[in-house]
Amino acid sequence: MKNLRVLVVDDEDNMRRVLEIMLSRRGYRTLSAANGRAAFELLSSQSVDLVISDLRMPEMTGIELLRKLREAGNEVPLVMITAQGSIESAVEAMRLGACDYLLRPFDVETLDLAISRVFSVREMIQQKDYLRAQLDHAWEGLVGTSPAMQQVRTQIAQVAPTRASVLLTGETGTGKEVVARAIHRASPRRERLFVPVNCAAIPAEMLESELFGHEKGAFTGALRQHIGKFELADQGTIFLDEITEMPVTLQSKLLRVLQDGRVERLGGEQSIELDVRVIAATNRRPADAIRDARLREDLYFRLNVFAIDLPPLRERREDIPGLVRHFIALHTQAEARGPMPGISAQALDHLRAYAWPGNVRELGNTIERALILSGGQTLDVPHFPLEAARRASAPRDAADTPLDLRLEPAVEALEIRLIREALRQAGGSKARAAQLLQISERSVWYKLKKYGLGSDAAGP
Ligand SMILES: Nc1ncnc2c1ncn2[C@@H]1O[C@H](COP(=O)(O)OP(=O)(O)OP(=O)(O)O)[C@@H](O)[C@H]1O
Ligand SMILES: [Mg+2]
Numbered sequence: 351m352k353n354l355r356v357l358v359v360d361d362e363d364n365m366r367r368v369l370e371i372m373l374s375r376r377g378y379r380t381l382s383a384a385n386g387r388a389a390f391e392l393l394s395s396q397s398v399d400l401v402i403s404d405l406r407m408p409e410m411t412g413i414e415l416l417r418k419l420r421e422a423g424n425e426v427p428l429v430m431i432t433a434q435g436s437i438e439s440a441v442e443a444m445r446l447g448a449c450d451y452l453l454r455p456f457d458v459e460t461l462d463l464a465i466s467r468v469f470s471v472r473e474m475i476q477q478k479d480y481l482r483a484q485l486d487h488a489w490e491g492l493v494g495t496s497p498a499m500q501q502v503r504t505q506i507a508q509v510a511p512t513r514a515s516v517l518l519t520g521e522t523g524t525g526k527e528v529v530a531r532a533i534h535r536a537s538p539r540r541e542r543l544f545v546p547v548n549c550a551a552i553p554a555e556m557l558e559s560e561l562f563g564h565e566k567g568a569f570t571g572a573l574r575q576h577i578g579k580f581e582l583a584d585q586g587t588i589f590l591d592e593i594t595e596m597p598v599t600l601q602s603k604l605l606r607v608l609q610d611g612r613v614e615r616l617g618g619e620q621s622i623e624l625d626v627r628v629i630a631a632t633n634r635r636p637a638d639a640i641r642d643a644r645l646r647e648d649l650y651f652r653l654n655v656f657a658i659d660l661p662p663l664r665e666r667r668e669d670i671p672g673l674v675r676h677f678i679a680l681h682t683q684a685e686a687r688g689p690m691p692g693i694s695a696q697a698l699d700h701l702r703a704y705a706w707p708g709n710v711r712e713l714g715n716t717i718e719r720a721l722i723l724s725g726g727q728t729l730d731v732p733h734f735p736l737e738a739a740r741r742a743s744a745p746r747d748a749a750d751t752p753l754d755l756r757l758e759p760a761v762e763a764l765e766i767r768l769i770r771e772a773l774r775q776a777g778g779s780k781a782r783a784a785q786l787l788q789i790s791e792r793s794v795w796y797k798l799k800k801y802g803l804g805s806d807a808a809g810p
Contacts, residue, residue, distance in 0.1 A: 354469075358382045359389040359403035359415065360431070369402060372458055386410025390418055393426065400468055401428040402452075405439055413439065416446050427468045431456075437575070444582055445543065453574050460573050492525070492532050493676045494669035498661040502529065509656045510536035515608070517653045518631040520660030522782035523711030526631040527591065529658060534587040539627060542586030545579050550595035550781060550791040558600055559616050562607070568617025580613050583626045592781060593630040593653070594644040595791060601646045608652050628653065633781055663706040663713065670702050673710060677717035678729070691721065693729040704736050708777025715777050766801050769794070 356378045360366040363384075370380045381398060383389035387410040389403065401419075405412040412430050419426065430443040430451040440451040449468045452460060492503070509516055510533050518526040527546070534544040552560050559568070563578030579588060590596070596604070607613050608628060612621040630653045632639065639645035663669070674693055682690045706712055720733035768787060776782035780798075784791040797803075 354399040355379045355381065355397075356400045356402060356465075357389060357392065357398045359384075359386065359401060359407070359412070361385055361404065361407040365404070369461075372461060376462070386412060386415035386418075389415055393419065393424060394422070398426060400465065401426055403428060403430055405430050405432045405443070413443055413446065416443060416448055420447050429464050429468060441577060444577055456574070463571075463573070492528055493672050494666065495672065496666035496668045498666045499669060502658060502660065505656075505658050506532050506536060509533060509658075511538065512656075513627055514655040515627075515653045516629045516656045516658060517636070517650075518629065518658050518660065519636065520633065521662045521709055522633045522779040523709035523777050524633075524660035524662060525710050526633075526660055527589070529660065530587075530589045530629045530631065533629060534589075534627075537587070537627065539586050543583055544587050544589065545583040546589040546591060547579050548591045550592035551795055553792070554597050554600075557596065558603070561600075561604070562613045562615060563618075564616035565618045568615070572617065575615070578613065578615065580607065580624055580626055581622060584624045585626075587627040587629060590628065590630040592632060592791070594632045594634050594639040598643065598646055601649045605646065605649045605652055608649075663709045667702050670713070671698060673713055674698065674701065674717060677714045678721065680714075681718045681721050689726075691724060691726055691728050694731070697729050697731050697734060700731050700734055700736070708775065708779060708782060711779055712777030762801070765797065766803065769797060769801075769803065 356373050358366050358369045358373070358380055359382070360369065361384055366382050366384070370382060373380050381392065381396070383392055385407045386403070389401065390410065393401070401415075403412040403415060410418075416428055416430070419428070425447070427449045428443075428447075430440060430448045431454060432440045432443075432451055433454050437453075440453070443451055450464045452464055492499075494502075506529060516530075516533060518529055520526055530546075531544060534540060547561065549557060559572070559576060559578065561578050561580055563581055564572050564576050566572060566575050590604075593601075610621075611625070612623050614621045632645070634644070636645060636650055636654070640647050640650060678690055678693070701713070701716075708715075716734060716736070717729075720729050723733040724730070769783065772783040772786040773780070775786060780794045781791050784794045787794065
């Protein structure tokens with residue numbers, strides 16, 4: 351969390367100072383702006399990790415700032431501060447893509463909670479992929495003309511106009527989230543929100559309130575009202591990723607919500623009618639998940655109205671050349687690296703021969719690394735150390751150095767090494783890395799946070 355840059359936007363000098371002090375005491379670096387316009391100008395030349403903005407300001411309000419940022423393609427997380435009694439504006443801000451809101455007056459704990467929520471959400475959506483996917487239109491971002499992918503496209507086109515729930519299955523990295531977004535964009539709901547929820551990344555005890563929201567005082571620590579993801583997704587689409595990681599008790603509550611089309615915030619009195627399209631995904635086989643009591647059978651039937659199974663990349667190798675071109679273009683643009691390099695025929699054969707356990711995600715990461723290694727030249731076999739990377743490096747004999755007997759640092763160092771290697775092999779997927787490490791995905795998230803390993807954890 352250290353060294354993150356937070357921009358505070360407020361027209362009242364005192365409020366700004368107080369926030370800045372609160373934040374810098376917690377180790378954040380702060381910048382400030384006195385109104386939306388100044389903030390917008392600052393953000394066009396500098397990047398920050400979080401914006402905390404007052405709603406009501408002269409010149410340009412918080413809402414206008416948020417709208418202008420999103421129009422300009424800037425997806426920086428923004429937390430809106432609103433006065434009591436302007437809850438509608440808070441909801442409006444959330445719909446426009448604010449991450450959270452704070453009701454004035456708030457205390458330090460509330461601020462902490464909001465910030466930690468932002469950063470866990472930020473990790474969860476893996477910013478980079480999310481941003482790119484957002485810019486794409488319905489079919490862009492979905493590459494592949496193999497018969498298997500053509501069938502997937504047909505299925506998307508069939509189901510998109512309907513309200514039917516969709517269950518996406520397929521190994522890690524096969525493109526389930528890409529397909530979920532494509533369905534949303536090809537549906538009549540495209541102007542409304544697509545709200546992804548990674549059930550594996552949110553602590554089990556927080557998931558219920560994340561999904562359904564809560565009223566102030568609903569439980570210890572519920573210092574204010576919170577709008578759930580279902581409410582946010584009203585008239586849009588909610589994407590329940592890693593559905594088998596949702597506690598089964600919560601699964602039965604979810605089933606009721608799906609059947610009734612209504613939610614109740616935790617601690618709330620009235621139920622709210624909603625129109626939400628549900629897309630769920632899992633990389634487990636549903637039959638296994640049901641047998642292992644990870645997935646309720648009744649929920650499965652409710653979700654499985656329409657099923658799309660994404661084939662692993664090794665079963666559609668003819669898509670590899672197109673995907674390679676797609677990723678070269680994507681990464682060359684993203685880095686503004688100049689003209690697009692090509693790829694040699696041998697290198698392409700090399701990629702076609704590989705098994706791709708991390709599927710399309712692993713291919714994307716491999717291309718990104720190869721582009722760095724090639725320095726803008728044509729990609730060739732040496733830029734793809736696939737087989738070499740599979741061999742675990744043999745530990746060196748260190749008999750001549752005295753052995754450091756402290757257990758804890760040694761265990762931590764080993765954990766970090768194994769986690770990095772697992773993430774690398776998994777092409778960055780925490781779910782798959784968890785399988786390789788034979789620990790729960792939640793533990794992976796926990797350890798990444800503990801060791802401060804960011805999204806670059808899979809790096810060399
Ligand atoms: N058909 C495709 N065309 C272009 N890019 C793709 C395609 N399929 C997947 N990708 C890219 O591969 C990466 C992984 O895809 P995605 O996140 O959708 O996988 P997933 O099936 O949800 O994996 P997991 O089960 O690990 O969450 C993303 O960066 C995505 O953009
Ligand atoms: Mg996914």
